[in-house]
Amino acid sequence: MAEFSFEKIGGIVLLLIILALWLGFYYNPGGAFNKVKDFSKSISVPITVGSETVSGQKPSLPAAQSQGVNSLKKTMKAMMNAKQTPCFATYSDNIFGSGLPDMQGASITLATGKDKDGVEGAEFIVNGGKGGFQEVSAEFIEGMGLCVIAGSESYVKSFTDIYLNELPWNEKIQRYQPRHYIPVNSLKIYYSDSLRDIDGNHISVPEFPADLVNDEGNNLFDGGILYTPDGQHICFFPTIQGDNKCDWERLSQAQIYGEEGQTVSERLNQLRTEDIIPSTLLENDPEGLDDDCLAGDTPPYESVNIINQIRLGKLLTCEAR
Amino acid sequence: MRITRKGMEAGFLVSVIIVLTAFVLIAGTIFRFMSSAEDKQAETLCKDSIALRAATSLNVKETEFRVSPVLCKTLDKKISGSKEEVESQIAQKMARCWEIFGEGSYKTGAFDNTNLFAGGNKCFMCYTIAIDESSDFKRDSQGISGQEFQQYLRETTYDKKKQTYLDYFQFGGGPGYVVGLLSEEGIKPGRGYGIAFKAKAQDSEGGGDLLLGGGLSAGIGAIGFYTIGIGGSLLGGGAALAGIGAYSLISDLITDTKSNVDAIMLVDLSNEEISRAMNEKCEFVSDIGGK
Structure with a gap:
């Protein structure tokens, strides 16, 4: 017969009492169990299975960009049918800055080449959409060449x-x-916001070195102007930031007082030598034209500013045949 | 009829020749079928593994976890034919690669195990393609230029999806884009090409602007086909940046951290600059064929 000591019995009874108390504490209606249960219900961790997907959309440009790009393309094509060349054209009503709206998230690539039939021309490719990486449109324009008034x-x-x-x-x-x-x-x-810390539309020329035209920020401050020397090449105007005055305004003053038969250059050199004008005045910059000679600032405009000259009829505008 | 011994020997010989010829023909056909079947099997396995990864991913709040492995291998293909046939075969392979990796429709990059640490420049080379000479398209023929092939993708309908190849890549599933990195020689026999899938660096909601930082990277979003000239310089005709070598351009294209869109790439592996840049800058996902 097993021996039972009072100590063993006492220990078991004590444990039973503790268990009963704990069970009562935990499981009674107002006990901890219900409180834990209510608390865990309030924690909601949404867990789903399966990767989220995204659907594609046909890439497009915002309305303003689309309108600007279309206007540019239309003007370029029209210039190729000009009755008389050389001539100038404007592709935008924005004569105070870049002819195109801010091209953030979009870009235009123009590239000469041949189509599948071997006809020479230029491709006009517009990119935009997701990340600016998608092709929005592409068109081959027969016979078109490209040029710039810059580079030398x-x-x-x-x-x-x-x-x-x-x-x-x-x-x-x-x-x-x-x-x-x-x-x-x-x-x-x-559009670039990192070239020389100047924001704005930028035009780059792949054939030029990185430090010629291609590192100038906001260098399409062209007043929406294009030029064609021959009805085939369409010239863009990379610009440099001016000082709100087209320096050629001063040139015209110098011209007036020059000696008969004296060329403009000779007159300029004379004025520089005599310290009448700064030596740096009217230096031709291979980066492009002074933007004040293109885009109209505020009236009254510089007299030799291209926008103003077009307005005054001193520059021939392209008319269709 | 009298059957002579000589007649029997001749007849036996003819039978043996016929049987051997038939065996060679049948074996060749079966072998080609099996090779093709192996490739199809590999493509299916890869596609299914990508789909399974996506289907079994767990999303806790906005964090995604994937545990299923990528089971893909690079397939080596030889193609030949006329220029149009070569274009068609390459375009089809590009479309197949795009389809295998989800058509750009996954919000988190196909190779990322979690979107917590998404990013990087993960790529997978779906196919390496060698173009054999044919009577219609020889080694010394003028190659298919980047512009020509780009035009092919724009104009040609991908029958399986009833839309042009370019449209399929750009929005047939999710958003995507196409990049071609070719040499001056273009696409032609005697050269090797790679078709690679480049996964997005971020999820699709993470902004949509061109990478604008740094003069070198500005405007990198010029899509389409770049032609790499002699000495690694960029040529015009779709190329976008000046005065930089091919290596720099390709590096920027691949490492652009705002490229939150999947891409399908056609690259000329015979060009040293292109090949080097791809190998150094792309984090190629391991190929189960190498294991």
């Missing part, structure tokens, strides 16, 4: 000699020289 000091100088003066059109044309624009194979237009 002498070429920019030639352009300014011909057009940035107060002479009437028929006298300007007498100064015409072929090497006043640079044909290029491709151009790209996009």
Whole structure:
């Protein structure tokens, strides 16, 4: 027969009492169990199974960008049918800055080449959509070439000699020289906020070195102006930031007081030598034209500003045949 | 009729020749079928593993966890034919690769195990393609340029999806884009090409702007086909940035942290700059074929 000690019995009874008390404490209607239960109900951790998916949409541009791009393309095509060249055209009503709206999230790539039939021309590709990476539209324009009024000091100088003066059109044309624009194979237009910390639409020329035109921020401050020397090449104007005054305004003053037969350059050099004008005035910048010579700022406009000259009829605008 | 011994020997020989010829023909057919079947099997396995990963992922609040492995291998293909046939075969392979990895429809990158640490430049080479010479398309023929192939993708309908290849890649499933990195020689016999899937770096909701930081990267979102010239310089005709080498451009394309969209890439592996940049900058997901 097993021996039972009072200690063992006492221990078991004590444990039973503790168990009874704990059970009573935990499971009675107002006890901890119900409180734990109510608390755990309030914790809601949503768990789902399966990856979320996204659906694609046909890429498009916001309305303002779309309108700007379409206007640019339409103007470029129209210039190729110009009755008389050389001539100028405006592709935008925004004559105070870039002709295109801010191209954030979008870009335009223009590239010469041949189509599948071997016809030469240029592709006009618009990108946008998700991440700006998607192709929105692409069109091959037969016969089109591309050019810029930038890239070489002498070429920019030639352009300014011909057009940035107060002479009437028929006298300007007498100064015409072929090497006043640079044909290029491709151009790209996009928005940048990191080039020299200047925000704005940017035009880049892949063939040029990285430090020529391509590192200038907000350098499509063109007043929506395009130029064609021959009805085939369409020239864009990369710009440099001006000082709110087209320096060629001062050139025209110098011209007036020059000696008879003296060329503009000779007169300029004379004025520089005599310290009448700063030595840096009217230096031709290969980065492009002073934006004050293109985009109209606020009236009254610079007299030789291109927008103003178009308004005054001193520059020929492209008319369709 | 009298059957001579010589006649019997000749007849036996003819029978043996016929049987051997038949055996070679049948074996060749079966072998080709099996090879093709193996490739199809590998494609199906890969596609199913990607789909399974997505289907079995757990989402706790906004965090996704995936545990199922990627079971994909790079397939080596040889193609030949006329220019149009080569274009067609390459486009179809690009479409198949796109389809296998979900058509850009997964919010979290296909190779990410969780979206907590999503990002990086994960790529997978679906196919390496060698183009053999044919009577219609020889080694010394003019290659298919990037612009030409881009136009092909724009104009040609992908029968399976009843939309053009470009539309399929860009919005047939989820959002996506196409990049081509070719040499001046274009697509032509004697060169090797790769078709790669590049996964998005972030989820699709994470912004949609071009990477604008840094002059080199500005405007990197020029889509389409880049032609890499001699010495690694970029040529025009769709190319976007000036004065930088191919290596820099490709590096930027691949490592662009705002590329929150999946991409399908066609690259010229015979070009050293392209090949080097892809190998160094893409984090290639391991190929089960190598295990």
